[in-house]
Amino acid sequence: MDTILSQYKTTAISDVAVWFKAGAVNDFFENGGGCIKYKGKQIAVFNFSRTKQWFACQNVCPHKMEMVLSRGMLGDDKGTPKVACPLHKKTFSLETGENLNGDLDAIATYPVKIEEENVYIGFSE
Amino acid sequence: MKTIIVVGNGMVGYKFCEKFVAQSNNEEFKIIVFGEEPRPAYDRVHLSEFFENQDAKALEMAPAEWYKENGIDLVIDERVSDIQRETKTIITAKNRVLNYDYLVLATGSSAFVPPIKGVEKKGVFVYRTIEDLEGMLAYAAKLKEANPKARAAVLGGGLLGLEAGKAVMDMGLEPHIVEFAPKLMPRQLDARSSKVLQLKLESIGLNIHLSKATNQILGEDSITGMEFGEDDVLDVEMLVVSAGIRPRDELGKTSGLEMGVRGGIIVNNKMQTSDENIFAIGEVALYNQMIYGLVAPGYDMAGVAVNQILGNSEELMPADIDMSTKLKLIGVDVASFGEPFMPASKGHSVIFENKTQHLYKRINVSLDGKSLLGGILVGDASDYNMLHQVYLNGMAIPEDAAQLILPATEGGAFGSALDLPDEAQICSCENVSKGQICGAIKDGSCEDLAGVISSTKASTSCGGCKPMVTDLVNETLKSLGKTVKNVICEHFEYSRQELFGIIKAKKLTSYNEVLDTCGTGHGCETCKPLVSSIFASLYNVTPNKEDVTQDTNDKFLANIQRNGTYSVVPRIAGGEITPEGLIVLGQIGSKYNLYTKITGGARIDFFGAQLNDLPAIWKELIDAGFESGHAYGKSLRTVKSCVGSTWCRYGLDESVSFAIELENRYKGLRSPHKIKGGVSGCIRECAEARGKDFGVIAVEGGWNLYVGGNGGATPRHAQLLAEQIDNETVIKYLDRYLMYYIQTAAPLMRTAAWLDKLEGGIEQLKKIVIDDSLNIVSDLEHEMQFLVDAYECEWKQAVESEEIKKRFSHFVNSDDRDDNLVFVPLRDQKMPEHWKN
Ligand code: SRM
Ligand SMILES: Cc1cc2nc3c(=O)[nH]c(=O)nc-3n(C[C@H](O)[C@H](O)[C@H](O)COP(=O)(O)OP(=O)(O)OC[C@H]3O[C@@H](n4cnc5c(N)ncnc54)[C@H](O)[C@@H]3O)c2cc1C
Numbered sequence A: 001m002d003t004i005l006s007q008y009k010t011t012a013i014s015d016v017a018v019w020f021k022a023g024a025v026n027d028f029f030e031n032g033g034g035c036i037k038y039k040g041k042q043i044a045v046f047n048f049s050r051t052k053q054w055f056a057c058q059n060v061c062p063h064k065m066e067m068v069l070s071r072g073m074l075g076d077d078k079g080t081p082k083v084a085c086p087l088h089k090k091t092f093s094l095e096t097g098e099n100l101n102g103d104l105d106a107i108a109t110y111p112v113k114i115e116e117e118n119v120y121i122g123f124s125e
Numbered sequence B: 001m002k003t004i005i006v007v008g009n010g011m012v013g014y015k016f017c018e019k020f021v022a023q024s025n026n027e028e029f030k031i032i033v034f035g036e037e038p039r040p041a042y043d044r045v046h047l048s049e050f051f052e053n054q055d056a057k058a059l060e061m062a063p064a065e066w067y068k069e070n071g072i073d074l075v076i077d078e079r080v081s082d083i084q085r086e087t088k089t090i091i092t093a094k095n096r097v098l099n100y101d102y103l104v105l106a107t108g109s110s111a112f113v114p115p116i117k118g119v120e121k122k123g124v125f126v127y128r129t130i131e132d133l134e135g136m137l138a139y140a141a142k143l144k145e146a147n148p149k150a151r152a153a154v155l156g157g158g159l160l161g162l163e164a165g166k167a168v169m170d171m172g173l174e175p176h177i178v179e180f181a182p183k184l185m186p187r188q189l190d191a192r193s194s195k196v197l198q199l200k201l202e203s204i205g206l207n208i209h210l211s212k213a214t215n216q217i218l219g220e221d222s223i224t225g226m227e228f229g230e231d232d233v234l235d236v237e238m239l240v241v242s243a244g245i246r247p248r249d250e251l252g253k254t255s256g257l258e259m260g261v262r263g264g265i266i267v268n269n270k271m272q273t274s275d276e277n278i279f280a281i282g283e284v285a286l287y288n289q290m291i292y293g294l295v296a297p298g299y300d301m302a303g304v305a306v307n308q309i310l311g312n313s314e315e316l317m318p319a320d321i322d323m324s325t326k327l328k329l330i331g332v333d334v335a336s337f338g339e340p341f342m343p344a345s346k347g348h349s350v351i352f353e354n355k356t357q358h359l360y361k362r363i364n365v366s367l368d369g370k371s372l373l374g375g376i377l378v379g380d381a382s383d384y385n386m387l388h389q390v391y392l393n394g395m396a397i398p399e400d401a402a403q404l405i406l407p408a409t410e411g412g413a414f415g416s417a418l419d420l421p422d423e424a425q426i427c428s429c430e431n432v433s434k435g436q437i438c439g440a441i442k443d444g445s446c447e448d449l450a451g452v453i454s455s456t457k458a459s460t461s462c463g464g465c466k467p468m469v470t471d472l473v474n475e476t477l478k479s480l481g482k483t484v485k486n487v488i489c490e491h492f493e494y495s496r497q498e499l500f501g502i503i504k505a506k507k508l509t510s511y512n513e514v515l516d517t518c519g520t521g522h523g524c525e526t527c528k529p530l531v532s533s534i535f536a537s538l539y540n541v542t543p544n545k546e547d548v549t550q551d552t553n554d555k556f557l558a559n560i561q562r563n564g565t566y567s568v569v570p571r572i573a574g575g576e577i578t579p580e581g582l583i584v585l586g587q588i589g590s591k592y593n594l595y596t597k598i599t600g601g602a603r604i605d606f607f608g609a610q611l612n613d614l615p616a617i618w619k620e621l622i623d624a625g626f627e628s629g630h631a632y633g634k635s636l637r638t639v640k641s642c643v644g645s646t647w648c649r650y651g652l653d654e655s656v657s658f659a660i661e662l663e664n665r666y667k668g669l670r671s672p673h674k675i676k677g678g679v680s681g682c683i684r685e686c687a688e689a690r691g692k693d694f695g696v697i698a699v700e701g702g703w704n705l706y707v708g709g710n711g712g713a714t715p716r717h718a719q720l721l722a723e724q725i726d727n728e729t730v731i732k733y734l735d736r737y738l739m740y741y742i743q744t745a746a747p748l749m750r751t752a753a754w755l756d757k758l759e760g761g762i763e764q765l766k767k768i769v770i771d772d773s774l775n776i777v778s779d780l781e782h783e784m785q786f787l788v789d790a791y792e793c794e795w796k797q798a799v800e801s802e803e804i805k806k807r808f809s810h811f812v813n814s815d816d817r818d819d820n821l822v823f824v825p826l827r828d829q830k831m832p833e834h835w836k837n
């Protein structure tokens, strides 16, 4: 279990070694999420078109360790963009990964950039 | 090191040990316990359970090892026969002599056997120990061998006698209860409630004989009958005497302790006898001139004695002892609390009696009408806990006290949740009290429901207490002068009903439009599904139109399961399915390797479908003529049916046909919470229609229509809306009722809770739905007809659209499946691996 979590580390833009092309912009539903696979990892990618922002985080929810966050609902908590896990509605900040309605560990987040209608996720390895 | 000797290892003697062990400063003491019975203390209160399994171990308070582990010397099967106070020693029947510093007498009591001629005959038993029960079982077995219709009597119609009566009945003997007084349970019941209880007991097969004084027990060697008067004889082959208890106070007598006139060792409020080093607790102790024949006071006495001996606190036995009791006779509710009988000079009684239903409720109210003094419940004691709490805590009662017991106001009469005492446990999963919930608001650490939930953890487990937590938070905020606006969330300053009105009036059709018109921010998991549900109820659009604002189950048109897989539930209207249909379902379940079960809603559920497979599975189902069962939506689920007049010899109408018609009419209908229906062919009610949001029952001359019932966390029976109406009228009233509910209920509020909150309740609903008091029924009917006509199967839409199907792939950049999933075998099928945290 810990081995799953240990694969996911929050990555700052400055640590990015690889910009991985996750797909085209319109592969991702507006105001929705999708999951991509990179080196055996599952990463949730969110197209928060209402705020014109993109986010990426681990797909596994630290509550029960299921690969489901990409199927969660987007929203904001007093301005902080967040995702609600579809299983028990634990919510996580998409900016910091922090669990907003409980005391679960923060989830790992990754930088996203859009170039020429393509979506890239930044990884350190 | 000081020695405490405990005489008697019964329930109270054991409790003394348990409470002693729990104290921190007990090292300087050594406990030695003597018990006369051949086994360690057991739960005498649940003695009757011994008949079910004859498992004495299951009744043990604690195993013998427990005493050892806690440094207690337990000596069983050895009676203490004498006390020598001058030398502080005891002597046992096996001639052991031991010194004590403190002596605790917990010798309990024995069954009282009145001196009736012949009472020593074989076949006469008392009901107190496991050995008594073993003797009864063996004797009854012999009797039944010789005569399968053997009869047994119980002497005494009190609490225990009735329990014994049920026990002999369960042993297969014809049971008779013989009581000297003119009523049953003379200490707890008044004459009227006794009468009601008698009817109820007779209806389950107990024979009751009141006002009978037994002159002698007949028979040579063994009992053959009881004689009451010259010509008044009852033939019985076994007798259980349950005529009261006598304290086992022999040791007190022989050692010269102060005794009560009618027995019992006198104690003060420290549980000390007339010798300050000797304590008496439990059923042997005479406190306040009383022997308390219940465990709860005995346990309190044990606690007081422990603290007195250890010198821990000045805790004393209270002067008033609560004698409220609830009879645990399986299948018959009887309870009494406080002062069950009360002289008219002290207060007034409110009495509700319904002999046809074997119901009797009486409450005694103080003269000023403000407090509850006691009461009696027969037939339905479900309100006992709440009434008992109200009585114990001296809580305020409604101006019209009758509301506390009238069936129509079930649950609604207890006033504000704030009246509960602070200790009342609100969330039983997380053990959160009312005080903690209100305290979190009062001390300023939380300002709203969400805050209280995350800081106290209340309602985070099963969620069953959430409505009560919400009420407490709102009431507390109100009491602090803060306004509680019933708003949806931080994004909308409106209630659901208000937002419904706005969306309808402005004809808004997308979530972003709504948010931009009357909300702020970017939405959340509360308001998005709510707005989607309003759209569905107004326009009957399916979740496919705007999937990202749907709750997860609606988004994927399937219920998510614990490992992130989904379930598949095709509609099986009314529960009717052809053998061919069943074969197709079987083939699909087998092809996709799905765990399959029949649901509580009388249809078939497949579990463990992976996201990627959902469209393919549904394509096959739809090709075979099935459609979505909406098991995932806040929408109509099932209309359960019984087989009805087509086959059933009692059926008065075609319940299956009508159930199918209703289910097909309302399928796909989105609502604030799920809706379930039921149609039964007669009042035997095999479809459990009264447990549904709407229920229809065939009666002579038409259907009776019931509304506002459910099972679930707070079960409610539906209430009668209209009687003897025809099919068209049922549909007309249902259209109006459901549509009115959909438009006015709060989010996630089932019809029962909604009807509870509707001012005027069912009478008001009748006026609106039947008499059209608001002048809206034709609108309601039109709106419903529009929804019915607009119905489309959302799974059909999905499997026919390449765009929608994209939603169901696990990865955006790969056709791989989720490799994180692990299934394990379960009987002949499979299940997800258990969660590890
Ligand atoms: C499958 C089933 C249990 C079973 O194996 O039999 C079931 C399973 C679930 N029930 Fe249920 N309920 C099922 C019959 C019932 C019944 C019995 C009935 O319908 O006669 C009840 C009590 C009757 C009632 O609703 O009045 C019932 C009362 C609930 C409740 C409590 C509702 C309440 O008002 O307190 C919930 C929670 C909720 O809806 O908020 C719930 C919620 C759920 C959920 C949806 C929980 C969830 O979100 O995952 C379960 C997932 C179902 C799935 O994936 O398909 N289920 N559930 C039954 C499906 C029936 C069907 O054919 O559609
Ligand atoms: C069938 C039945 C149902 C009941 N139902 C309820 C109920 O629903 N609610 C309720 O509150 N109460 C109920 N009671 C009453 C409850 O069981 C008693 O109040 C409780 O057991 C009293 O505990 P005690 O320790 O004082 O006495 P006991 O449990 O009788 O224990 C006393 C023990 O001391 C032993 N003893 C006596 N003298 C000596 C001696 N000289 N030396 C060594 N050992 C000795 C006895 O053998 C016995 O084991 C019920 C009782 C019965 C029989």
Ligand code: SF4
Pocket: none
């Ligand atoms: S199926 Fe219903 S009762 Fe059973 S665990 Fe799930 S929600 Fe609870």
Ligand code: FES
Pocket: A061, A062, A063, A064, A065, A066, A085, A086, A087, A088, A089, A090
């Ligand atoms: S698994 Fe995500 S909230 Fe429980």
